[in-house]
Amino acid sequence: MSQQADTYGPTTGQGRKLALVVVGLAAVVVAILCAFALPSVHSGPHDLPTGVTGEQQSFAAVSKALQGDEWDVSAYDSEDDLKTAIQDRDAIGGIVLAPGQVTAYTATAGGPQAAATLTSAATAMAKQQQADLTVTDLKPFPDDDPAGAGFSSAALPIIFGGMFPAVLLARLFPGHSGLRLRLAGGVAFALVAGFAVTAFLQYATGSLNGNYLITSLGMSLGIAALVMALLGLESLIGMAGFGLGAAVIMLLGNPLSGFASGPHWLPDGLSTLGQILPPGAAGSLLRANSYFDGTGAAGPALVLATWVLFGIALMLIADRRGTNKSLHLASQR
Template structure:
């Protein structure tokens, strides 16, 4: 008597709901890739000057004509009494650059360290005006990147290390010192790491690659403040929501904070709303604080420093909420049961 194999016999049947889970995962990953593309591509595609503060100086008739020519959404024009006043405004970060117009030519004053893209746009504008007047344009870089790194490559590459400097210690310390008992240790750890990492990154960029100028101690403290803002926020999110909170926070900082930081171009190259959002997030505030400390002797450092301090307070507040919740066993048990029920429903 011959036996016939039964189709599918011996094969392990897929658990119920596998197709649904696979569909959700595939669609979720596709959505994530799309969001990443939008986050990184849109700022570059729409990158152009937006309300850039610039100055003009020269004879009244000429400056009036230049002011009318520049009166659009790209430029915010201020008339200065002299080229020296214009240069001082650039050093004090009241203007990103400007044009000194005269009968014998056009002087273009830029601050490459404040934003290379804006400096390039101003230079091109000065060359165009000089061509119209049949004169020559002379460029003056009032605040430039250091001679060892004239393009600011090291400065521009600091965004991701600062973000990862906030993510990695939060993840590792959450694994090594989990739960309520390890919460204070995690907070102390990320703050100590931020100080050490800030000093190390500042030393590498200033003394290793020559990408930064300014006071080393002030620069390193600014970098530490930025990393602390990220890491304490991640620790707080993890304490309240678990690793899902940490992952969500890291996603926001990577997908929004990094491309909207304006570190490479300066925030004025982003549309107003996107620029404001970028500067409100820790990566953008950290970049602005680093720029102020490294190239402008701390001018313009107050707002980003306060922004980062607010994020630290936010992270510590989340940690405090988690700490108090852990001290209330009844509430903690109820929330744990709710979490288990949610997980069971998903499965």
């Protein structure tokens, strides 16, 4: 009977397995949709730290115009203090109100959407008050890439530059015997790729304009965080560990990174999660090193270093486990 069932149709067990596979794949598709759609649906200005200076009534006027969850308005004593706060990344921009004049200061390199939103708000104020408007971008993207397209495109090289080497090294140097080669290969690749990608973005496309050495080291740290974490998971758990890590990076790290928009364009919880994952931290570190002379680099650098140490720790545990297993087998002979 079993041979006849195999010949003419699936068994009950096979049908149940097929149903589970179909439902599971559908669930995966929905999860992928949620991971990419929800951040897009809920993206927008969230508590944008914005400065204002001028007379007392000026602060009241700006606060009234910038109401809601989109803005977090702070007063500064002078226009110079406001510009310093923007350059120090304490504010994404600011507005100076004077009789017959509205001046908006932005930092496009810190987040183009935020800069555009603030410019629109300042334009509406100037129109309402029938005043002249001046917009000054204190931290623009480089002249060769004013839209920041090259910076935004760096997200995928960092992500895939962490995933592809990890799986390739795991295949070429498998098992306990190849673990140290995988570790050395991951570190070497991160350094070479970091300097190469930075060189392309800075000298070929003109998208970056920071110190090349520091920016390259930051890029290498971002790639290393991904490579080492994935290699560590693969060494300890196998390809299932690599798959888990890759899924987290692609389904959470990528859409929540705020790479192109800056973290203020996501809700607080999602933004915080994105910044503690390697893609988001790598983007913030690259932004800080390339456009803000390293201001704000300490936090994302610490996050990335933690991921590197996490991956190395997993590899050391796997190495110890493999050594103990080898000694146990040797003692039994």
